[in-house]
Amino acid sequence: MPPADRRRLLQLAAWLLLFVPTTGWLLAGLLQQRVDPGNQALKTPDGADAQNLRALAEVVPSDPVLLLAFALRAPLPMLAPDRQRLDTLRTRIAAMPGVVACREPPSPDPGLVLMPVSMRGDDVAAIARAVLATARELAPPSLRVLATGLPLIEGAIAERVAGERTSIVPRLLLVLLLAAFGFYRQLGLACATLLPAIAAIAWTGGLIARLGHRLDPIAALLDPVLLTIGVAASVHFVEAYRRALASGRAPREAVAHAARELHTPALLATATTMVGLWSLATSTVPAVADFGIRAALGVALTHFFTFLVLPAWLPWAAPRAAAPPREHGHGAAWLALLRRHRTGLALATTAATVLAIAGLPRLAADNDPLHLLPRSDPVRADHDVLAARLGGVETFHLLVPARSPGSDPSRLLPFVAAVRQEAGVAGLAGPVQRGAGGELAVPMLLQPGGSAVRQPLFAAIDRGATVLGLDGLVPAGASVQIARDSHHLMSSLLGSLGLSFALLAAGMCLGLRSVRLGLCGMLPNLLPSAWIYGLLGWAAGPVSVATAMIACTMLGLIVDNTVHLLHHYRHARATRRRRPALRSALDRCGRAMTLSSVVLMLGFLVAATSQLETTIEFALLASTTIAIAWFGTAAVLPLLLLSRRPPDAAPAAGGVHAL
Numbered sequence: 001m002p003p004a005d006r007r008r009l010l011q012l013a014a015w016l017l018l019f020v021p022t023t024g025w026l027l028a029g030l031l032q033q034r035v036d037p038g039n040q041a042l043k044t045p046d047g048a049d050a051q052n053l054r055a056l057a058e059v060v061p062s063d064p065v066l067l068l069a070f071a072l073r074a075p076l077p078m079l080a081p082d083r084q085r086l087d088t089l090r091t092r093i094a095a096m097p098g099v100v101a102c103r104e105p106p107s108p109d110p111g112l113v114l115m116p117v118s119m120r121g122d123d124v125a126a127i128a129r130a131v132l133a134t135a136r137e138l139a140p141p142s143l144r145v146l147a148t149g150l151p152l153i154e155g156a157i158a159e160r161v162a163g164e165r166t167s168i169v170p171r172l173l174l175v176l177l178l179a180a181f182g183f184y185r186q187l188g189l190a191c192a193t194l195l196p197a198i199a200a201i202a203w204t205g206g207l208i209a210r211l212g213h214r215l216d217p218i219a220a221l222l223d224p225v226l227l228t229i230g231v232a233a234s235v236h237f238v239e240a241y242r243r244a245l246a247s248g249r250a251p252r253e254a255v256a257h258a259a260r261e262l263h264t265p266a267l268l269a270t271a272t273t274m275v276g277l278w279s280l281a282t283s284t285v286p287a288v289a290d291f292g293i294r295a296a297l298g299v300a301l302t303h304f305f306t307f308l309v310l311p312a313w314l315p316w317a318a319p320r321a322a323a324p325p326r327e328h329g330h331g332a333a334w335l336a337l338l339r340r341h342r343t344g345l346a347l348a349t350t351a352a353t354v355l356a357i358a359g360l361p362r363l364a365a366d367n368d369p370l371h372l373l374p375r376s377d378p379v380r381a382d383h384d385v386l387a388a389r390l391g392g393v394e395t396f397h398l399l400v401p402a403r404s405p406g407s408d409p410s411r412l413l414p415f416v417a418a419v420r421q422e423a424g425v426a427g428l429a430g431p432v433q434r435g436a437g438g439e440l441a442v443p444m445l446l447q448p449g450g451s452a453v454r455q456p457l458f459a460a461i462d463r464g465a466t467v468l469g470l471d472g473l474v475p476a477g478a479s480v481q482i483a484r485d486s487h488h489l490m491s492s493l494l495g496s497l498g499l500s501f502a503l504l505a506a507g508m509c510l511g512l513r514s515v516r517l518g519l520c521g522m523l524p525n526l527l528p529s530a531w532i533y534g535l536l537g538w539a540a541g542p543v544s545v546a547t548a549m550i551a552c553t554m555l556g557l558i559v560d561n562t563v564h565l566l567h568h569y570r571h572a573r574a575t576r577r578r579r580p581a582l583r584s585a586l587d588r589c590g591r592a593m594t595l596s597s598v599v600l601m602l603g604f605l606v607a608a609t610s611q612l613e614t615t616i617e618f619a620l621l622a623s624t625t626i627a628i629a630w631f632g633t634a635a636v637l638p639l640l641l642l643s644r645r646p647p648d649a650a651p652a653a654g655g656v657h658a659l
Helices: 003-031 048-057 080-094 124-138 150-184 187-192 195-210 219-246 251-282 286-317 330-340 342-362 378-390 409-420 451-467 478-512 515-538 545-572 578-607 613-641
Strands: 065-072 099-102 112-119 143-148 394-400 425-428 440-446 474-476
Touching: 003 195, 048 394, 048 474, 048 478, 065 124, 065 150, 065 378, 080 099, 080 112, 080 124, 112 124, 112 378, 124 143, 124 150, 143 150, 143 378, 150 187, 150 219, 150 378, 150 578, 187 219, 187 286, 195 219, 195 286, 219 251, 219 286, 219 545, 219 578, 219 613, 251 286, 251 478, 251 545, 286 545, 330 342, 330 578, 330 613, 342 515, 342 613, 394 409, 394 478, 409 425, 409 440, 409 451, 451 474, 451 478, 478 515, 478 545, 515 545, 515 613, 545 578, 545 613, 578 613
Parallel strands: none
Antiparallel strands: 065 112, 065 143, 099 112, 394 440, 394 474, 425 440
């Protein structure tokens, strides 16, 4: 065996002995990752509302409550045997492990028997499920069992999150593999598009799991995002490898040529994607900040594994890859089509952008955990039925410090009466409670509605207390924190998007060594964010946690195709005029741009089959964003590049150029 072949064989053996076992160990940790049953990462741990919630717990028992309700199936009086069975059931539930109390308060609905169950333990979601199972087993057949409460809702979310990896990711892998095989008609090339992403997912998720971090609804998005990003990056490498083979190079020479050709644009694309994701770290929602940091790490690992795995894989698995179809002339035909319709495209793009910007002020955020579940989910369906029949099932408290002027009944009672008249308040939810230090807590019942409706209510209460001099009186409770977190979500969205745009623009200008090219590259990639959020504003669709992440996550991702196109355009401009240079750039990377966009859209559309509303929303909006971004890069950007006057002269070779 020649020394060079022996050396390559030893390197391959060492790589397999180190890389494969480590990846397997991390993958095992990923598959064993535990779920956060309380979805704590979706709640802001610090801040005034979190402190008010802790202060409220010193006055009002903070044990989680499961609300059981037994509804008559027909408009008939309840029979005595059924009443006895309910009394027996209440005694049985009160004796269950983890149950603190189970009582039967008066019901405002004569067709409902209410049974609130207070619980305490390390896993209240499991206790709630056990209580509900017992209620359904022992309840009289003539009564329908309904149940709601934050422990049950969070438990249902945790169950669906746990099932994401065993359902979405395998389906996504299969669809992407079939799509790649359909494009290339060669299994080795199809597998090549998946290997770097799979390795990045195993290493990123495995490290997170091995460090003890739990899975939450936002973290569940990490695997689909990394998989689609990794496949899109691999497509560019595979296309460059096929072009090198078609030019007559040997497999090892072809893969080395592809690595050299993509080194700069791939590095710049990775950096811009990471910048977009890093901007999410400014969010006050821990789950969003963690996702940004972890996804940026995963993207870096995807880049690393693309240039580590594919050079070793492609010459062995696809030494005779079919040459790509001739693309000479495709760029010219596309540019001719754009020039014929440039006026209509410009007018339509401008009108759509203006209309979208007009809808942005109408945006409102909603961070309600109930909305993570589909409407068909039994837990959400029961909640909606009970909220409609009782006028509301969620509460908040007016928390009054001991020395506040609001502790004076003559000033507190008129204020409580005014709050009862506010939109969104159904009335009092019980008697006023006094803490050991003299603090007062007035329970208020909320009408059904999301946090987008409740945030203005709580802001109005704060303003009213300030105007009337009731210093220290604040609304407090889990519903208050959720609503205020939604407001903070919108603020962090604007801040993260602005930071992401500024950093990406700077990175594009530096990476392309041209201010004009960098800014031209950013403009068409702002269209998706503007159009998506404008559409949500006009449709009155609330911005959820997943929706808020779209802009920063996708802005860093969709700019990758722009980076590849402008890199090749800039290289061609050293010796050619603008139009031939742009035609050459489109011939060189147009197919890869389209294939990577199609792969990304397929991947996210598969993720839209999720059982979580957050994943479904994120996937559908991501697919739409990618389609708009392809239009911006393939249509708007070429028109921008060709719009300068007067007609250019051929630049000097190697000279610095603006466009």
